[in-house]
Amino acid sequence: MIGSPDVVALTREDENGEANADPLALPDEFAVPLYPYANSNPWAKTAYAKFTKDFILISEFSEQVGPQPLLTIPDDPKVCGTFDLNYFSLRIMSVDYQASFVGHPPGSGYPRLSFVEDSRVVLGDSKEGAFAYVHHLTLYDLEARGFVRPFCMAYVSADERKIMMQFEELTQRFSQASECLKTGNRRAFAKELQRKLQDLEYTRSVLRKEEGLQREAAPPGIFSTHVVEKANELANVEKSIYEHRDLLSQISSYPGRPRRDPHAAPCPRCLTECLGEYEGLLERYATLDNALRPDCAHRVQAAEGQNGERRGGEAGNEEEEEEEEEEGVGRRPSYTPQLIKAKSPKCFDKRLKTLTELCDQAFHEATLDLLKGTERLFSGDLCYQYSRRLDKALRRKQQITNFLFEEDLGESVMGEWETARPVCALNHAGDVPRPTRPPPVVLCPLALELDALEPLEPSDPASAMGLGQASDLRPGRSRLESSPSDQTLETSEDTKCSFSSDRSAEEPIDRDQSLASVRSEPADPDMVFDPDLTPDQDHDMDPERRSTSEGTETTAGEDEAENGGDQTPVSLQEDHAPLGVGPGEGEGERRGGGAQMGPGSSLVQIDTACCMAQDAFLYEASIADAESDPGLHGSRPPTPPSAVVSQEPHASLPLQGDYAVGSPQSETPAVGLDLLPGPFKEPASRGGAADDGSDCTVSASAGSARAGSPPCYGGVMTLRQRKKAGQGALKFVRQYPFALQALWCLLSGRTLVVLGSEEGRVRRLVSALALFVPGPGTCGERVQAWLTSPFTLADLHRWKLIGLQRVPSPLGSCMLHSLSRYSRYISVLDADQKTLRCPPYRGTLLANMADHRTSLRRGSTYFLHVQSTLGGLASKAFLLAFTHHLHLPVGPGEGPEAVEARRRGFLQEQLGLGPQDGQILLYLSRLITQQYLQPGAAPPSFCCSYTSSLLYKI
Amino acid sequence: MFRWILGGRDAQRAVENSVLSIGEEQPTNWFTELQVLKGHFDIVRFLVQIDDxxxxxxxxxxxxxxxxxxTGEKLLEMRGHSQQITAMATLTRVSRDTPHTSLVTASSDRSLSLWDPDTGNRVQTISDLQSSVKCLLVLERLSVWLSGGTELCVWNIDFQLQCQQQNHSDTGITALVELPKSCIAAAMDKEIVIYRLTADLPLTLTQVRCLSDHQDNVRTLIPVNDGLFASGSHVGELILWDASDWNILAYEHILWEESQADAQSEIRLGSPKPCEMSIQHLTTNGTLILAAVGSGLYVYSVLTKTVVAYRRAAHDSNILHTMLLSDSELMSCSEDGSVRIWEMQDLPLPAEAASPGFFGMWSFGRSSKQAELPSRKITEVPNIRTLELTGDLIGHSGAVQMFLSFSERGVVTCSTDHLMILWKNAERQSHLRSLELFRKLEAGPPAVDW
Structure with a gap:
């Protein structure tokens, strides 16, 4: 509703910065900031890229052939063009900072699984014109070296700003995908282990039998070489069994392990399921031979006791789930164990498993879907995304009037905060409550102690163990938490600074800057506004993430210094000091407190110094930073300062979050216009079950090459369809001189019946006119595109726009009878004879929307024009609906006539509307009021006015 | 008593055939908001007001x-009767100074039920009656109520049968009215029977008088005021009775004309069907009696004992229910599915009442044939006023059985199309919504800041 992106892209900001001179100007939180890159050539940046559009690349570092690309999303060779995927895979795999530790750690007899956190890197290749957000992850494979398979997912784009500005969201989305993959992988790994263990047990039993036979056969006291061989083999197998059992216990400890990645919050349901499954497996294999091995039995008992402890402390449902899982284990098609040769489980000559095999099929598919959604979400030029975000941010502020003309925001609201929430790709999302905060994890070498200090998650066996004696029983497990990967996270930071090939020169400068201005400015919106990300968690982010936020912080601090502390740049982040306090003070305190709370605060500062240092293009706040970063941003002018709105803290607080590109959306809705007590909010989020990719329609139809219509759920009018309708509406307006009257009917709440014998034409007309139906409903339920039976009065309640089939008599006469009978409530547009029967309209309000001679040619442009006009109407109606004195008497002596006169005066003099235009507003405000009041069981009502109609002809 | 024969044949036909339509321009019609109430599965026949x-x-x-x-909300759904409901009345009893209203319903399944409209409970039930009850009359003064069917029964407030009176008519009692001095008038066929209820216990019912002045079946019986009651018959007789001595005070036979007189020219029309002059419904406000005769409306003044206003063809078919909204406004609903609002208007120029233009005023756009109207009829009724159609409510697709007015809150209509429609004033509703809106805003979260 805010305007065409291609217009936005070419607007130029005024140099003289008199934005605040106009006293009637909108407050900043309602104003639409101009596209900040107005001056940059929007076509230049992709000029030398060898691929046509952004894509997602999944690569792996194969232990056999080295880095290799696995697949791209979209899976279309045209996308990549001549771009060398092999080379780029090499590039992106070479910046894997996961620091996975492989092999036997000293002091441990068994091979260790290394549990590594994902790492995130932004990488640029200026020669190729490619920039990538690279997300590394490690999957487990029993047959792989060190049981690990390094993978990475990369979002490749020709526009580096796009990646940098949306780093946060990319991070979130890819973390989700990664989490999904890893969850599936762990399951698959556990299954594989189970199979392997079965094999081994079987082999052992066979070997034992053979050994016994041989021993019997051989004379007593004499061990033949055969017997010795067998015994050795048996010992090997048993060792292998122990190793695998240990692996199983390791992998089962994984889900409860504290995470240092705030994005990697797994779906709790998946988590419990996995836990249950693992425990089932663990117990099963631990008990196989505990009779034979007393030490083993002891261990198993310990483990069980610990499990029992854990279970005892938990709700009963956990037990049920476990039982279920055990049953599931039992039910599984029995695997026929195979005899395996006594040999190391590591095989190098085998075919490596594919990604699909590594993960459960379901998880793999879910991940791919997630990534496809991500690709769709981020496709298109940055400026589309920018305006889309603005649009969303503004719409989120208008929740009361959105239902009138805006596309249902519910879906996009979901799309936004979905990313900030652990979403299970397996559709567990619905019943998963959003955890109030991610598990607190502290990045510290002394993780062991800290683990014990942390608030324990009830379902966390590892931490439960951390408290008790169980850590003694299983030293390896607790070591896992403090495994060397933690240290590597710290120690490898310096290497991680090599963020991009051509950036390293700037690092020292930035480091100094950031050190100088650490924590002076609450610029990072997610820090401030995301309730989930409390400041102390800031320290727990892994270096890449942290560096992004810290980088923003520091640059914003500089802004403040440069601007004299009272001016903040107009930017995506908008005015971030609405509290009337000097920008940053209150927030700085808060954050300072957070920093003191965190034991690792000193570390954080070091991290701040050592970061990607690309603050300048992380967030818009850094624009003013251009001087300090001349190589990159010299071309951008400093943005004019904007006034700080200090009197409306409620309104502007969330705004930052809303406007900030790349910030995780705060769940708290924009309070600015949020008048919603309770139930009103629900529809917005309820409608949002649609896929996350479908709001890509903005960019899609606004010029990106991507075709393929988004799925339409239950007849939801997607934006794309509405745009198509825009074309139709434009055609209608140009074709019919009485379009004005038709529009007025729709907007003033008079049901419009489109009568025609040809279904296609009627449907086209209806879908075009549906644009103008106020409050069409989330699924367009107020519009009936094609009706073949006579309608009744109740239908007039339900539908505001009806496409009616004209049929020959006798049924037709019945239909015509109902038409004429209810003629006072409806307007009839005859598509065949091209006539319109409706009350006369003499207003002026709609003239610019229904201009017969409009020079607009493109449907999408007209759509946006209409949307903005309708948006204006909606806000006027909002004003009308919520202005007390226009509806209710001010004083006791005032009668309804005075109120009526005042309302008329308001409409006529202040809004300059005639009586008929006033009807539109009255109707809209009535809808708003009704929507706000949400009548419960009451049947709907509709208004009519007893005025005579005229017949308009073409 | 005079026979009131109106108009010439041509004029009648002109009026009869004219499709009376006000068009869509109805500036005084304030029923600008409507709500369709769904809930019934069959014809809705009765509406009873419980409270405000x-x-x-x-x-x-x-x-x-x-x-x-x-709000138009359906508050309760009370199921219990297996067949159609034939009568419904409210029964108010005062317990601990608070009146409590219950509903009494009678059904074709020969049962009577007492319902609590607060809870929806069926408080009392009497089944296995000898016949189905056709009318109910509550005598609040005596704390009893009567049910009329083939027999007339008197019940106390606790649903105990006090006494009953058999009668031998085939159709049974079709209407009951309360008269002074503990008397009750019951309409049975062509007769009106007066019963007296003894005040002392046990209650007994004695037939006092039988009035058989009607030529045909008595269709309606209403109390007019303390001293009068009125009855209307199937052939258009309207009789005004003295309530205490049961004498005829006035007899009005609304008969359009002797159709046989010029049958030779209008054979195809035949004689007017009885239903065309049957008095379907009577209402009164004490001074005026509004009679629905066929599809016509008559306003009869009790004071002058004359027809003060009439409309021969007020609707396209039989009028089923009428109401006097005020001294000059009335409302009628009909089998044609419409509800019409009328206003009695004085003639602007009484001196010209005899001119043909007089009829031209009340029959829309039909002035051409009015010239033939015999002027003598007009002179006979010099005080006549016009019934001007000021609005109509169109919504039902079947006959509108009844309507119930809640004055400024609106009007409910019920119909054979199984629906009810609540007609309201949009302005008032909008005002109420605004009130609620701002009340909700005040009660809303403190963060409301707009």
């Missing part, structure tokens, strides 16, 4: 539904 906010509806589906007039 609630009303009950009942019909052929045996359901009794309680509605809120303000």
């Amino acid at each position: 906010l609630r009303f009950a509806s009942a019909g052929d589906d045996g359901l009794v539904l309680v509605w809120n007039i303000e």
Whole structure:
């Protein structure tokens, strides 16, 4: 509703910065900031890229052939063009900072699984014109070296700003995908282990039998070489069994392990399921031979006791789930164990498993879907995304009037905060409550102690163990938490600074800057506004993430210094000091407190110094930073300062979050216009079950090459369809001189019946006119595109726009009878004879929307024009609906006539509307009021006015 | 008593055939908001007001539904009758100084039920009656109520039969009215029977008088005021009775004309069907009696004992229910599915009453044939006023059985199309919504800051 992106892209900001001179100007939180890159050539940046559009690349570092690309999303060779995927895979795999530790750690007899956190890197290749957000992850494979398979997912784009500005969201989305993959992988790994263990047990039993036979056969006291061989083999197998059992216990400890990645919050349901499954497996294999091995039995008992402890402390449902899982284990098609040769489980000559095999099929598919959604979400030029975000941010502020003309925001609201929430790709999302905060994890070498200090998650066996004696029983497990990967996270930071090939020169400068201005400015919106990300968690982010936020912080601090502390740049982040306090003070305190709370605060500062240092293009706040970063941003002018709105803290607080590109959306809705007590909010989020990719329609139809219509759920009018309708509406307006009257009917709440014998034409007309139906409903339920039976009065309640089939008599006469009978409530547009029967309209309000001679040619442009006009109407109606004195008497002596006169005066003099235009507003405000009041069981009502109609002809 | 024969044949036909239509321009029609109430599965026949906010509806589906007039919400659904409901009345009893209203319903399943409209409970039931009850009359003064069918029964407030009176008519009692001095008038066929109820216990019912002045079946019987009651018959006789000595005070036979007189020219029309002059419904406000005669409307003044205003063809078919909204406004609903609002207007120029233009005023656009109207009729009724159609409510697709007015809150109509429609004033509703809106805003979270 805010305007065409291609217009936005070419607007130029005024140099003289008199934005605040106009006293009637909108407050900043309602104003639409101009596209900040107005001056940059929007076509230049992709000029030398060898691929046509952004894509997602999944690569792996194969232990056999080295880095290799696995697949791209979209899976279309045209996308990549001549771009060398092999080379780029090499590039992106070479910046894997996961620091996975492989092999036997000293002091441990068994091979260790290394549990590594994902790492995130932004990488640029200026020669190729490619920039990538690279997300590394490690999957487990029993047959792989060190049981690990390094993978990475990369979002490749020709526009580096796009990646940098949306780093946060990319991070979130890819973390989700990664989490999904890893969850599936762990399951698959556990299954594989189970199979392997079965094999081994079987082999052992066979070997034992053979050994016994041989021993019997051989004379007593004499061990033949055969017997010795067998015994050795048996010992090997048993060792292998122990190793695998240990692996199983390791992998089962994984889900409860504290995470240092705030994005990697797994779906709790998946988590419990996995836990249950693992425990089932663990117990099963631990008990196989505990009779034979007393030490083993002891261990198993310990483990069980610990499990029992854990279970005892938990709700009963956990037990049920476990039982279920055990049953599931039992039910599984029995695997026929195979005899395996006594040999190391590591095989190098085998075919490596594919990604699909590594993960459960379901998880793999879910991940791919997630990534496809991500690709769709981020496709298109940055400026589309920018305006889309603005649009969303503004719409989120208008929740009361959105239902009138805006596309249902519910879906996009979901799309936004979905990313900030652990979403299970397996559709567990619905019943998963959003955890109030991610598990607190502290990045510290002394993780062991800290683990014990942390608030324990009830379902966390590892931490439960951390408290008790169980850590003694299983030293390896607790070591896992403090495994060397933690240290590597710290120690490898310096290497991680090599963020991009051509950036390293700037690092020292930035480091100094950031050190100088650490924590002076609450610029990072997610820090401030995301309730989930409390400041102390800031320290727990892994270096890449942290560096992004810290980088923003520091640059914003500089802004403040440069601007004299009272001016903040107009930017995506908008005015971030609405509290009337000097920008940053209150927030700085808060954050300072957070920093003191965190034991690792000193570390954080070091991290701040050592970061990607690309603050300048992380967030818009850094624009003013251009001087300090001349190589990159010299071309951008400093943005004019904007006034700080200090009197409306409620309104502007969330705004930052809303406007900030790349910030995780705060769940708290924009309070600015949020008048919603309770139930009103629900529809917005309820409608949002649609896929996350479908709001890509903005960019899609606004010029990106991507075709393929988004799925339409239950007849939801997607934006794309509405745009198509825009074309139709434009055609209608140009074709019919009485379009004005038709529009007025729709907007003033008079049901419009489109009568025609040809279904296609009627449907086209209806879908075009549906644009103008106020409050069409989330699924367009107020519009009936094609009706073949006579309608009744109740239908007039339900539908505001009806496409009616004209049929020959006798049924037709019945239909015509109902038409004429209810003629006072409806307007009839005859598509065949091209006539319109409706009350006369003499207003002026709609003239610019229904201009017969409009020079607009493109449907999408007209759509946006209409949307903005309708948006204006909606806000006027909002004003009308919520202005007390226009509806209710001010004083006791005032009668309804005075109120009526005042309302008329308001409409006529202040809004300059005639009586008929006033009807539109009255109707809209009535809808708003009704929507706000949400009548419960009451049947709907509709208004009519007893005025005579005229017949308009073409 | 004079026979009131109106108009010439041509004029009658002109009026009769004219499709009376006001068009869509109805500036005084304030029923600008409507709500369709769904809930019944069959014809809705009865509407009863319970209190200021609630009303009950009942019909052929045996359901009794309680509605809120303000919101249009269905409050209760009371099931119990297996067949159509034939009569419904409210029964108010005062317990601990608070009146409590219950609903009494009678059904074709030969049962009577007492309902609590607050809870929806069926408080009392009497089944296995000898015949189905056709009318109910509550005598609040005596704390009894009567049910009329083939027999007339008197019940006390606790649903105990006090006494009953058999009668031998085939159709049974079709209407009951309360008269002074503990008397009750019951309409049976062509007769009106007066009963007296002894005040002392046990209650007994004695037939006092039988009035058989009507030529045909008595269709309606209403109390007019303390001293009068009125009855209307199937052939258009309207008789005004003295309530205490049961003498005829006035006899009006509304008969359009002797159709046989010029049958030779208008054979195809035949004689007017009885239903065309049957008095379907009578209402009164004490001074005026509004009679629905066929599809016509007559306003009869009790004071002058003359017809003060009439409309021969007020509707396209039989009028089923009427009401006097005020001294000059009335409302009628008809089998043609419409509700019409009329206003009695004085003639602007009484001196020209005899001119043909007089009829031209009340028959829309039909002035051409009015010239033939015999002027003598007009001179006979010099005080006559016109009934001007000021608005109509169109919404039902079947006959509108009844309507119930809640004055400024609106009007409910019920119909054979199984629906009820609540007609309201949009301005008032909008005002109420605004009130609620701002009340909700005040009660809302403190963060409201707009």
